[in-house]
Amino acid sequence: MIQLIDNLPAGTLGFSCSGQISGEEMQRLVIPQVETALLEHERIKALVVLQPDFEGLSLEAAWDDTNLGLRHWDGFERLAVVTDLAWVRQASRALALLLPYPVQHFGLHDVEGARRWLSEALGTVHLERQGEVITITLIGLLDPEVYARIDDDLANLFSQVDRPRVLLDLRQFDGWLALGALRQHLALIRDYRHRPQKLAVVSHGPLQRIAQRVLGAFSHADTQTFSSTDLLAAQDWICCD
Incomplete structure (x- = not known):
């Protein structure tokens, strides 16, 4: 299940994920949010919170996620991933090496730290x-x-x-x-x-x-x-x- 995270600055999207994510949820929630935000902002930031019961993406959702990322390869400014799941952290760190934007990882106890990182100036x-x-x-x-x-x-x-x-x-x-x-x-x-x-x-x-x-x-x-x-x-x- 995907839930939208509210009270984020303009140009920043937030998603809280639990269980297995379906293709229908990607098409109904994630893709429209990203497409709309990119009409208003040249580049956007994203906060993704993966709950302890997160099980990953279905095949259809994984395809939609990959397709979305390729279409908007340069559309993201930075990504904060919040999770305590070791397997997600390992996979995300490997993927981050290939992405053209910075990815930072936070524990579930530090959601506010992730919010601050997304809003603060970098180097x-x-x-x-x-x-x-x-x-x-x-x-x-x-x-x-x-x-x-x-x-x-x-x-x-x-x-x-x-x-x-x-x-x-x-x-x-x-x-x-x-x-x-x-x-x-x-x-x-x-x-x-x-x-x-x-x-x-x-x-x-x-x-x-x-x-x-x-x-x-x-x-x-x-x-x-x-x-x-x-x-x-x-x-x-x-x-x-």
Whole structure:
């Protein structure tokens, strides 16, 4: 059985599921809700609560769900899955790696946490240029939308300096929320890897290995890594000749 969840922000849909979900319920409740919301919003968010007695989808419902997802592959901004069922969490985490939007999991005791996550801002990227130095600061968990928003600004900054010095600040970076965000991050590295004359990466411990891989892509630049406590040293190094 599917029940709609009320009192959600505009552009956010909520479904509570128990027992086995039939194709008739998908066609009567879920599909019209999604189609209508996408007429009003470019992208939507979804809260899905799977109760302890949830048994999965019937074959017809699974087909409808797959068809809906393929038709609106880029129509979702993020998805919160609330459940205590281990098999659902495992399947959902595997599927999340393939989706172009972030998926976050919550226990049934934390429905409010799921609501907050859907409504709060995610990560961001700050860009700043001072002379030849371009500072790129990654903050929080990044989703594909972040990279889409900064694409033009980043291209504009790099167009102003022939061989920029780049300071990449990862001290507040928590990772990527979706495979699409990681793909766009790698695409940016590919597009700009030949531009910097110097590159400094400032990161905390868990990101040191990622920082080394980032530096490896910039084979034509003078590169250096710094710990999170050495920002001033990184700034001095990036500015010196």
